[in-house]
Amino acid sequence: MANIQEKIAKLYPEAVVEQADTLTITIDDARWHNLAQTLRDDFSMDYLVTIVGMDWKESLGCIYYLMSSKTNEIIAVKVSTTDRERPMLHSVADLWRVACLYEREVYDFFGIIFIGNPDMRRLFLNIDWKGYPLRKDYDEDPALNPVSIENERQSDLTDTWVEENGKVVKKEVQVFAPEDFVVNIGPQHPATHGVLRFRTAVDGEEIKKIDVYMGYIHRGVEKLCESLTYPQTLHYMDRLDYFSAHNYHHGLCLLFERAAGIEISRRAQVIRVMMDELSRIASHCLFIGTYCMDLGATTMLFYTLRVREQILDIMEKTCGARMTFNYDCIGGVMQDLAPDFVQDVKALLAVLPENIKEYNKIFTGNVIARKRMEGVGVLTREDAISYAVTGPSGRASGWACDMRKLKPYSIYSELDFNEVTATEGDSMARFKVRLLEIEESAKILAQLVDNIPEGEYCVKVPKVLKIPAGQYFEIVEGCRGAFALYLESDGTTKPYRLKIAPPCLTLAGVVDHITRGTKIADLITIGGSLDYIVPDMDR
Amino acid sequence: MEVTTKSMPYEAWKDNEYIEKLVNELKESGTNVIVGQLDKLINWGRSNSLWPLTFATSCCGIEFVSLGAARFDMARFGWEVARASPRQADFMMVAGTIVNRMVPVFRRLYDQLAEPKYVIACGSCAISGGPFRKSYHVAKGIEDIVPVDVFVPGCPPRPEAMIYGIMQLSRKVKVEKFFGGVNRQEKQQEFLESHPVSGVND
Numbered sequence: 001m002a003n004i005q006e007k008i009a010k011l012y013p014e015a016v017v018e019q020a021d022t023l024t025i026t027i028d029d030a031r032w033h034n035l036a037q038t039l040r041d042d043f044s045m046d047y048l049v050t051i052v053g054m055d056w057k058e059s060l061g062c063i064y065y066l067m068s069s070k071t072n073e074i075i076a077v078k079v080s081t082t083d084r085e086r087p088m089l090h091s092v093a094d095l096w097r098v099a100c101l102y103e104r105e106v107y108d109f110f111g112i113i114f115i116g117n118p119d120m121r122r123l124f125l126n127i128d129w130k131g132y133p134l135r136k137d138y139d140e141d142p143a144l145n146p147v148s149i150e151n152e153r154q155s156d157l158t159d160t161w162v163e164e165n166g167k168v169v170k171k172e173v174q175v176f177a178p179e180d181f182v183v184n185i186g187p188q189h190p191a192t193h194g195v196l197r198f199r200t201a202v203d204g205e206e207i208k209k210i211d212v213y214m215g216y217i218h219r220g221v222e223k224l225c226e227s228l229t230y231p232q233t234l235h236y237m238d239r240l241d242y243f244s245a246h247n248y249h250h251g252l253c254l255l256f257e258r259a260a261g262i263e264i265s266r267r268a269q270v271i272r273v274m275m276d277e278l279s280r281i282a283s284h285c286l287f288i289g290t291y292c293m294d295l296g297a298t299t300m301l302f303y304t305l306r307v308r309e310q311i312l313d314i315m316e317k318t319c320g321a322r323m324t325f326n327y328d329c330i331g332g333v334m335q336d337l338a339p340d341f342v343q344d345v346k347a348l349l350a351v352l353p354e355n356i357k358e359y360n361k362i363f364t365g366n367v368i369a370r371k372r373m374e375g376v377g378v379l380t381r382e383d384a385i386s387y388a389v390t391g392p393s394g395r396a397s398g399w400a401c402d403m404r405k406l407k408p409y410s411i412y413s414e415l416d417f418n419e420v421t422a423t424e425g426d427s428m429a430r431f432k433v434r435l436l437e438i439e440e441s442a443k444i445l446a447q448l449v450d451n452i453p454e455g456e457y458c459v460k461v462p463k464v465l466k467i468p469a470g471q472y473f474e475i476v477e478g479c480r481g482a483f484a485l486y487l488e489s490d491g492t493t494k495p496y497r498l499k500i501a502p503p504c505l506t507l508a509g510v511v512d513h514i515t516r517g518t519k520i521a522d523l524i525t526i527g528g529s530l531d532y533i534v535p536d537m538d539r
Numbered sequence: 540m541e542v543t544t545k546s547m548p549y550e551a552w553k554d555n556e557y558i559e560k561l562v563n564e565l566k567e568s569g570t571n572v573i574v575g576q577l578d579k580l581i582n583w584g585r586s587n588s589l590w591p592l593t594f595a596t597s598c599c600g601i602e603f604v605s606l607g608a609a610r611f612d613m614a615r616f617g618w619e620v621a622r623a624s625p626r627q628a629d630f631m632m633v634a635g636t637i638v639n640r641m642v643p644v645f646r647r648l649y650d651q652l653a654e655p656k657y658v659i660a661c662g663s664c665a666i667s668g669g670p671f672r673k674s675y676h677v678a679k680g681i682e683d684i685v686p687v688d689v690f691v692p693g694c695p696p697r698p699e700a701m702i703y704g705i706m707q708l709s710r711k712v713k714v715e716k717f718f719g720g721v722n723r724q725e726k727q728q729e730f731l732e733s734h735p736v737s738g739v740n741d
């Protein structure tokens with residue numbers, strides 16, 4: 001780290017480099033693109049974790065979180081502009097493919113225009129939406145943006161802003177070529193796994209281009225969090241990726257605890273990790289079930305849901321709910337474990353191997369399944385990193401991106417488990433990685449189930465929690481990939497800004513890339529194998 | 540008349556007042572014996588094979604999936620034929636948050652359901668906006684958008700609660716006047732005039 005700091009200071013003397021929670025570089029917009037290039041090429045910062053849009057009242061800007069796939073270091077770069085009327089920054093969409101999507105998100109929420117981004121449309125809100133909701137001076141008057149049953153205006157055009165002779169000009173470009181035949185799939189379609197919409201240009205059976213339309217379940221969680229106290233914000237984590245409820249809670253609790261300087265007991269840590277791994281098994285089971293159902297093997301759903309129900313029973317006994325558990329809290333967990341917990345987990349571990357064997361027997365070796373999955377939707381390692389496809393989908397492309405290994409949090413560094421990776425990068429690999437991950441999670445559970453230490457399950461925390469002013473960043477592994485959180489605190493009881501960077505957004509962002517040239521029926525296979533959760537990407 | 544379904548004892552139902560009100564309305568409207576008996580027969584059939592539309596936007600939808608699986612098994616009640624096309628479905632279980640962008644789509648799906656059609660608002664989001672009520676991009680309950688027959692509270696409601704909700708609906712179906720009632724037929728021309736299509740310019 002010190003190394004990077006020195007080198008950057010030498011190369012860019014005007015940049016301000018400081019070591020806060022993360023190494024943060026502040027640079028002006030004019031030099032930002034050069035710096036980005038240097039960081040990516042010379043410091044192998046090839047994974048763009050997220051772009052946090054910010055409204056600091058006197059200025060608007062972005063914080064780019066970058067991670068190196070080689071050294072696992074994370075750095076942040078801050079770029080801002082004081083122009084509130086027509087804020088502009090330079091795009092880095094040419095360096096990281098995923099940036100195009102992230103920048104659209106920032107544009108949607110803050111109205112910052114990115115010069116050079118090929119597709120500057122709104123992402124979640126409709127074209128005629130008035131105002132930029134995450135700005136601090138946003139007018140929330142429902143009369144401005146009423147709920148309407150009228151169809152929203154559609155456009156086949158998108159904007160791009162380019163620099164010509166020192167001036168920035170706006171250009172309109174067509175999303176699809178004039179001769180393209182565009183088929184609409186979704187938002188109400190059983191195979192899109194939720195309310196996601198694909199505008200698909202096809203040439204006969206072949207997909208030429210997909211324009212992913214999101215926002216059909218955009219619930220404005222980030223804005224809502226700004227008006228809630230820290231403990232209150234936690235419950236939204238259950239409702240993003242509802243299968244990773246425990247993992248997301250865990251992440252946000254870690255963030256708050258680190259920021260507020262709270263140490264939690266070993267018992268709470270073990271309980272949290274066990275719950276995370278149970279969720280992972282349940283989530284992957286549901287994935288296998290629904291995925292096989294998409295491919296026509298309906299009965300698999302009943303087999304896999306059997307295990308999921310067993311896990312839900314374990315959770316229900318302890319947390320009191322089958323979903324939306326709201327279990328991890330600041331300082332530990334809400335309640336102590338149910339008396340039968342250990343016994344139930346052991347019972348689960350005893351039946352898991354048989355079940356996995358059964359799944360393989362019924363489905364994995366099946367000729368039809370193999371024909372439909374092998375070699376379909378190949379994603380290379382470079383593309384996985386550039387598109388920030390993390391989680392099992394990234395690992396299936398050979399990118400070891402498990403945050404439990406790269407940035408071990410809680411007690412993960414003490415545990416013995418393997419990071420499952422594959423090299424094929426096709427749908428089959430994504431399917432198999434998840435199947436194997438169930439076994440790894442079971443391994444973790446087996447190590448912990450007899451070693452749950454005594455102690456308090458929740459330490460005392462102040463009734464009114466205030467977090468010292470500053471910026472904090474946390475990244476954990478959800479069931480579908482890296483889940484990053486950014487908190488900017490101004491020292492009060494509520495977050496000034498809480499940015500949630502979910503894994504599923506990038507999973508949807510890569511659909512266009514990997515479906516090009518495949519058959520339209522493969523869209524179902526590929527979309528299913530990526531396993532995105534729509535409320536998670538839309539927030 | 541004690542209206543019940545699936546051998547559930549009449550006293551076990553939570554809100555019998557509303558069904559009694561419906562029964563009275565039915566009685567007062569008056570029909571001749573033959574049509575009345577035919578109505579009963581048809582309603583018996585309809586109430587035991589309500590087909591849902593596969594419609595879920597978020598968390599609540601996952602509990603709906605559980606409902607379809609072996610443990611809660613809604614096939615026991617004749618509701619398992621979840622249809623992906625609204626044209627083939629009888630009712631719509633609105634499981635999940637409805638946000639501004641989804642509203643026109645949702646409304647269109649409702650319009651596409653064939654009469655007689657029903658809506659169950661499932662979960663606090665569909666009822667009132669739930670935990671997201673204060674958001675800038677969430678509809679505060681679906682009642683402003685479509686008429687709702689049954690509300691199932693919860694976040695998410697347990698599958699048992701959903702079963703209870705659909706059973707309430709099937710009870711309601713039993714006391715409807717079918718001929719000349721819910722089975723009304725409109726001429727296409729009249730229908731289109733009363734439901735102008737906007738936003739489509741061709």
Ligand code: SF4
Nearest residue numbers: 598662663664694695
């Ligand atoms: S009611 Fe609760 S569980 Fe259901 S969609 Fe809303 S937030 Fe999710």
